[in-house]
Amino acid sequence: MAQWQELLKLDSVLQNQVRQLYEGRFPTDIRHWLSNWIESQDWGAAAVDENAAGTCFQALLEHLQDQWTRSIQQNNILQGPNFSGMRDYVMENFQAQPMNLAALLSECLKEEKKILASVKATLPCSSPVMTPQWIDLDNKVTQMKLQIAELKKEVKTLEGLNEKLHFIQKMWQSKVEQDVGLAQSQTLVEQECLKRETFITQTKHIVLQQLVTTLNQLAQIVTTLTSVELPEWKRRQQLACIGCPEDTSLELLQKWFTAVTEVLLGVREQLQKLKEQNKKYTSSDSASLSDSLAEFDKFTLSLIRKLLTNALVVEKQPVMQNLPHRPLILKTGVRFKMTVRFLANLPVFKDLLKVKPIFDKDVEEVKTVNGFRLFDFNLDDSKVLDVDTPDGAMMAAFEHMSLKEKKARTKGSCEPYVLNPLMVTEELHIIRFVAVLHLAGETLDIEASSLPVVVISSSNQVPSAWASIMWFNMLSTSEPMNLSLFVDPPPLSWQQLASLLSWQFLSMGQRPLDQDQLSMLQDKIMDYPEDLVHWNKFSKDESVWIWIDGILDLIKKHLSDLWQHGYIMGFVNKQRTSSLLQNKPTGTFLIRFSESIRDGAITFSWVDHSTGEKRVHAVEPYTKKELSVLSLPDAINHYTLTTQGRSSNPLVYLYPDTPKDAAFGSYYTVPGPSTNKNMKEYVQRRLAVVSINPTPPPSPPRDVPQMDVDTVDPNTDFFQRLEEILSDLLELPEWSNLQLFPQESLNYPVFPLQNEMDH
Structure with missing residues (x-):
């Protein structure tokens, strides 16, 4: 589908964002009516090659002329687009500099792709896209349902054949006893019965062969579901918990688990009927058939056990209400919620499963020099799985869970400890859900585990706890989970960390980091590009993560729309800022994050040529406290620079060349000067952000005091x-x-x- 056609399907807010890309720069009518042609050209190459730009420009004029000629031929001049006017506009504005047109369209097409990518990354997973692997599995499950239906017919036919043979044998014996003259026909009847017995025996073998084939295929499907599809879903859920836009819907897995369970239960039902027939209608092969049926039944039960003991999953991982974007962080005494689902959604299981949560079940806590903490739930929150949900899923929502510290071991304990101490935000715990299912004389112990959680006692510990959650889920991909990972934490590659950081911005601001932003962060985090990133480097010792986390919080609270729409360049250092701005017109500015304030702040830099020299200035960064009083768009709109007794707003174009009001006009909330005629006797006033003289030398870093994540100050908290x-x-x-x-x-x-x- 053409890119423009996809943009037309977006909501009005996003379409307005697209419109702003072109406003004052290029008519959207041309973009609309020539969408396929425009997208087929290599504007990126033309933007840096004058010959290529000239070729594209002439091709555009010719294409517009062809469209205009076609409108004339079709008598569609009044109703159709004004291609002649479009051609005149292009010639008037770009004939002298066709490279400007190529650069403009290249940039706009890239921005359109970013908008589409951000939308696709946040789409709800209502109908998962079927991969070839899933289509194949889905077809196999469907085939199993057809095979069990066919098996039922065969077993019913076999039962009918046995009944008829039994009837003939009993009725003939009765008639011979009543009429001795019929004895001479005994041989004929026996021959007929023998033929029927032979046919029944052949039918039994066919049914048994069908059973063998069906059970072998079911075994492969059960293995695929429990050893491939379910672990892959759990991995997707792991990544989704740390911001990755993964599909974590359970509809397909539930469909397959339910269908295969139903088929297996159907196989057991037919095996039971065959056992009853074998017992009722004895024959020469009854003993061997009985052994085969017993073996098949045992194998079927093993498949049912394997499938159902894996059917309980944690659909929604633990999350506190006040930290929806940061699951798996729990605070003592604060409510959190989570949801479990049983994937084999059959009526026979309704109200049979009572699920009980247990904290750190079967976990041997990591021993450190600081001791380790033990927790328990404040309430016994056991629940029975039901299907009282809109989508009919068999699930239980645990919405009022909370933890209390049960016991702590201190340094005085005589037990041995490892030498590498763990901070409380590096302690990993787990919540298990246990249930018992009684089915056909079998007792199945069923469990499901949450991903590892970090338990904190102060909100100041959230950034460090989230660093642990991210690190663990990026590295750990197998079960059982390694809860001792931070005793000796493995490093991350830059590719892994780059993805991880980008997901955080996608999660908080609906826009991932681009390559330029990631490059700046790489320079800040890593000494050498080929190095690995070690846990201590990332999370401790004047951690860069604390700075990034402060910026994420800044975006979440004050800048989400601006970040989502790409108005904030963000991660760009002073040298790069000067390089980008120095050849731009006076008043061109860009918005970037402060590198000196660890709690998160934002500033804007602009270029000034008024003195004959190229000078780049920067305003003192705006912190969260300041942005809570005055939004960044209003600060930009009313910013005033006073030099030599003259005051003006030096901000004109958002980099690269978007008029300031075109970018931020819809965000202004603080009005400009009053135009009320009744106020003429007053001196007009307006809110202004004023700087005296150009940018002073950079001030020393304003570091936020580093908190001890292991302690809580009851007064400040x-x-x-x-x-x-x-x-x-x-x-x-x-x-x-x-x-x-x-x-x-x-x-x-x-x-x-x-x-x-x-x-």
């Missing part, structure tokens, strides 16, 4: 904990507007809630 408890109990996302009690009733100083939340 008080409001944060209170907010979590109240929002948890009342299920409110915020309570900053809720008046709980008069301030004068408090015996301790009252601090602004927003400041505490920022802290």
Whole structure:
């Protein structure tokens, strides 16, 4: 499908974003009516080659002329597009510089692709795309359903043949006893019965052969489901938990598990009927048939056991309400929720499975010099799986789970410890769900495990805990999970870390990192491009992750729309900024993240040629506290630079050449000067962000004091904990507007809630 046709299917917000790419630069009518032709040209090559640009330009004029000629021939001048006007526009604006046209279209086509990519990355997984592997498996499962239906017919036919033969034998014997003269026909009847017995024996062999074929095929399918498809789904879920746009829907797996379970139960049912027939209608091969049926039944039970003991899965991993983008981080005393699903969704199993969560079941805790912590659930939250869900899934939602610390071992313990201590944010724990299923005289012990979780006691520990979650799930791909991974954590390659970081920005801001942004981060993180990234380098010792996490939080709270639409270049250092801006017109600016403020801040740099020299200036970075008062678009719109007694806004074009108002106009919330005629007697006022003189020398880094992630200050954490408890109990996302009690009733100083939340 043409790229433009895909863009036309987007919602109005995204279509407006596309429109802004062209506004004031190129008519969208031309882009629309010539979409296929425009997308077929190599504008990237033409943007850097004057001859190629001239060739593309002439081809465009000829194509427009051809379209105009066709409109005349079809008598469609008034109703159709104005191709003649389009041709005139192109000649007037780009004939002198065709490379400008090529550069513009090359850039716009790339930005269109980014918009489409961001949409595809966030689409809900309602109908998974069938891969060839899945199509093949789906066909095999369908074939099994047909085979069991055919087997039922064969068994029923066999039963009819046995009944008829038994009837003939009994009725003939009765008639001979009543009429001795019929004895002379005994030989004929016996011959007929022998023929029927032979046919029945042949039919039995056919049925048994069908059973062998069906069971072997079922064994392959069960192995594929439990050893291939289910582990692959669990891996996709692992990556999705750390931001990767993976399809984690369970519809196909549930369909296959349910269908194969139904077929296996159908096989057992037919085996039982064959056993009953063999017992009722004895023959010379009854003993051997009985042994074969017993062996088949045992094998069928083993397949059922293997399938059903793998059918319980954690559909939604543990997540706290106030950290929806960061699952697997749990805080003591704070509610979290998770969901389990039984994939073999048959009515026979309804209300038979009671699922109980157990914390750290069968886990031997890692022993460190700091001891290790033990936890338990505050409530016994066992649930029976049911199908009272809109999609009919057999599941249980555990929505009110919370943890309490049960016991801790300290340095005084005489047990041996490893030399490498673990921080609390490196301790990995696990939640298991256990259930018992009684089926056909068999007892099946069924379990499902969550991914490893990190238990924190302070919100200050979230960044470090999330680093552990990301690192583990990027590295660990096998079961049982290695909960001791951080005793000796393996390194990541740059490719792995680049993907991981890009997913974080996609998750928080609906836009991944591009190659230029990743290149800047690579230079900041790694000493040499070919190096591996080690855990201590990433997470400790003045960690670069804390800086990145601060920027993610900044995007989430204040910049999500601007980041999603690509207005923030973000990760670009000062040298690269100067290189990009120095040949641009005066007032061209770009937006980048501060490298000196570890808690996350943003600034903009612009180029100035007014003095005859190329100079690039930068404004003092805006922090979260400042952006909570004034949005970045309003700060850009009202920014004022005062030099030599003259004041003006130096910001004109967002890099590379988008007019400032075209990019940010829809985000302005603070009005400009008043035009009310009744206010003439007043001096007009407006909100302004003012800088005196050009950019001063860079100030020293404003580092945020590093927190000890293993300790909690009860005074500074008080409001944060209170907010979590109240929002948890009342299920409110915020309570900053809720008046709980008069301030004068408090015996301790009252601090602004927003400041505490920022802290």
